[in-house]
Amino acid sequence: MNFWIAVLRQTGRNLRQTWSSQFMTFLTVSLSVLIFAFFSLIYTNMLGAGDRLSDDLSLIVYLEDEPGPAMQEQLRRKINNFDEVESIHFISQQTAFQRFADQLGEDSDILHDMPHDFLPASIEIVPLKSLRGYNQIKLLSEYLASLPGTEKIQYGQEWVERFYHFMRLLTIVIILSGTLLILTATFMVAYTIRLTILGRQAELELLRLVGATNNYIRAPFLIEGILQGLMGSIIGLIALYGLFRWISVHFTGPGILNLFQFDFFSPSIILLIILASISLCSIGSYSSIRKFLQI
Amino acid sequence: MTENNNRDIPKDTMIEMIKVGRNYPPDIQALSDISLTIETGEMFFLIGKSGAGKTTLLKLICNMEMPSNGLIEVAGYNINTLKGKDLALLRQRIGVAYQDFKLLGDRTVAENIAISMEVSYKKSRAIKHRVRDLLDQLQLSDKHDILTGELSRGEQQRVALARAVANSPRLILVDEPTGNLDASTTEQVMELLNRSNKAGATIVIATHDASIYQGSNNRIMELQNGKIHSVTRGNS
Numbered sequence A: 001m002n003f004w005i006a007v008l009r010q011t012g013r014n015l016r017q018t019w020s021s022q023f024m025t026f027l028t029v030s031l032s033v034l035i036f037a038f039f040s041l042i043y044t045n046m047l048g049a050g051d052r053l054s055d056d057l058s059l060i061v062y063l064e065d066e067p068g069p070a071m072q073e074q075l076r077r078k079i080n081n082f083d084e085v086e087s088i089h090f091i092s093q094q095t096a097f098q099r100f101a102d103q104l105g106e107d108s109d110i111l112h113d114m115p116h117d118f119l120p121a122s123i124e125i126v127p128l129k130s131l132r133g134y135n136q137i138k139l140l141s142e143y144l145a146s147l148p149g150t151e152k153i154q155y156g157q158e159w160v161e162r163f164y165h166f167m168r169l170l171t172i173v174i175i176l177s178g179t180l181l182i183l184t185a186t187f188m189v190a191y192t193i194r195l196t197i198l199g200r201q202a203e204l205e206l207l208r209l210v211g212a213t214n215n216y217i218r219a220p221f222l223i224e225g226i227l228q229g230l231m232g233s234i235i236g237l238i239a240l241y242g243l244f245r246w247i248s249v250h251f252t253g254p255g256i257l258n259l260f261q262f263d264f265f266s267p268s269i270i271l272l273i274i275l276a277s278i279s280l281c282s283i284g285s286y287s288s289i290r291k292f293l294q295i
Numbered sequence B: 001m002t003e004n005n006n007r008d009i010p011k012d013t014m015i016e017m018i019k020v021g022r023n024y025p026p027d028i029q030a031l032s033d034i035s036l037t038i039e040t041g042e043m044f045f046l047i048g049k050s051g052a053g054k055t056t057l058l059k060l061i062c063n064m065e066m067p068s069n070g071l072i073e074v075a076g077y078n079i080n081t082l083k084g085k086d087l088a089l090l091r092q093r094i095g096v097a098y099q100d101f102k103l104l105g106d107r108t109v110a111e112n113i114a115i116s117m118e119v120s121y122k123k124s125r126a127i128k129h130r131v132r133d134l135l136d137q138l139q140l141s142d143k144h145d146i147l148t149g150e151l152s153r154g155e156q157q158r159v160a161l162a163r164a165v166a167n168s169p170r171l172i173l174v175d176e177p178t179g180n181l182d183a184s185t186t187e188q189v190m191e192l193l194n195r196s197n198k199a200g201a202t203i204v205i206a207t208h209d210a211s212i213y214q215g216s217n218n219r220i221m222e223l224q225n226g227k228i229h230s231v232t233r234g235n236s
């Protein structure tokens, strides 16, 4: 008990003596947490949006001819052999015409003179949920295109492609900002603690001479690292939350943000970010202690 | 502290040195062939010309430096094989007033004295009380909150001594405690040391100042060129 009081007294002294460099480190850590968490937040929200959008994702295969029942069975088997799918639905030329007419509603009289088979027959395929990665959809569509008698495959290729490219870009940004976070947290903390240690050689030497234990000498520096990680991540996350509120207020209404719900991190993710930041900063301070506080 | 590896040393021996030597590169023999026993509770004086090896001997006793050869035991422990926590705990029981003071110039007098008590986790109140008491005894009460870097040499010397005795150590090593002091302040310093000695502390004092040992009947060891020249008693 008394050990901790003594150690905290020493930690407070350290912080007071080097507060300006401490403050810089704290700012850097919270800024890196902010940047990393910002992109992660966008990423998780995009993932959710992607999930919701792909709920209505289906592939439409336009056929050259109206398939007979035997042909339908064959195609169904072929598709199921390639991969299990959620559902396969055949749409005859007649049904397609009917749907189109329904869509036109009152204007449907313009179809009056058209032959009832001017629209192609098609198959609507809803892929399994688990199959909805971009690559799987692409493979399935390539396979369908290779079947005899198919004319064209449609599944909003362009949109899906863009979405997945965006997600890939976002992944890279997250990896980069994560690396930035790791580097700043460990190196900045290691650096400030190194400065403190080197600037106080006389005191540390004296502490050894008057019989301070290794733990007593080292613990304040470790606590310093833990505090940096804790404070930095909390302030970074609070700043992000402010940003999040601001975006929510200013960008609601019709627009992209309405496509998906914009959610903040769950408590467990928040805890995870804080713990990660604390461990990174502790690693930073520990490495400096190991290197410059040899006892 | 781990084991008491020398049971044949009587309990009342504080310091045991056998054939101790200390060389510095290239070939300076600061100390050679020192064999010496200091009893628990003794007040022991170390004298000799400048460069005779007094400071070196004190540094060896508190394990600030290692002997080149020979055996040193303090309170029954071979101080040169102690490590980590054991060494720290033993050092908490040894108070040293260094010849160069080793004060932290950017800390106040009170903070400097408190350090030796903080490392053994004494309560804040006890520390404050003890610091005030010591400053009173050394006529430094008004310097409580002054940075030690701003003190005169003689004041710094007394702060260093206060730090050495603050934690009530069993063994007190003092290097030139009165070098910068006038006669009456010297007397106060010696009073403080005598009081600690009466309370049971073993005290070793390295000094040039004949006035502080001649009147007592304590043992006085004279070093000459790193060797023991004589061990006598003061004529009280």
Ligand SMILES: Nc1ncnc2c1ncn2[C@@H]1O[C@H](COP(=O)(O)OP(=O)(O)OP(=O)(O)O)[C@@H](O)[C@H]1O
Residues within 6 Å of the ligand: B024, B025, B028, B029, B030, B048, B049, B050, B051, B052, B053, B054, B055, B056, B057, B099
């Ligand atoms: N770190 C060192 N490196 C080299 N030589 C040293 C070192 N420390 C002490 N010496 C030498 O050892 C000898 C003894 O030094 P020491 O400091 O013990 O003398 P002293 O008796 O305390 O002298 P003084 O009365 O001036 O304090 C001296 O010749 C000194 O030059």
Ligand SMILES: [Mg+2]
Residues within 6 Å of the ligand: B054, B055, B056, B099, B175
């Ligand atoms: Mg000396």
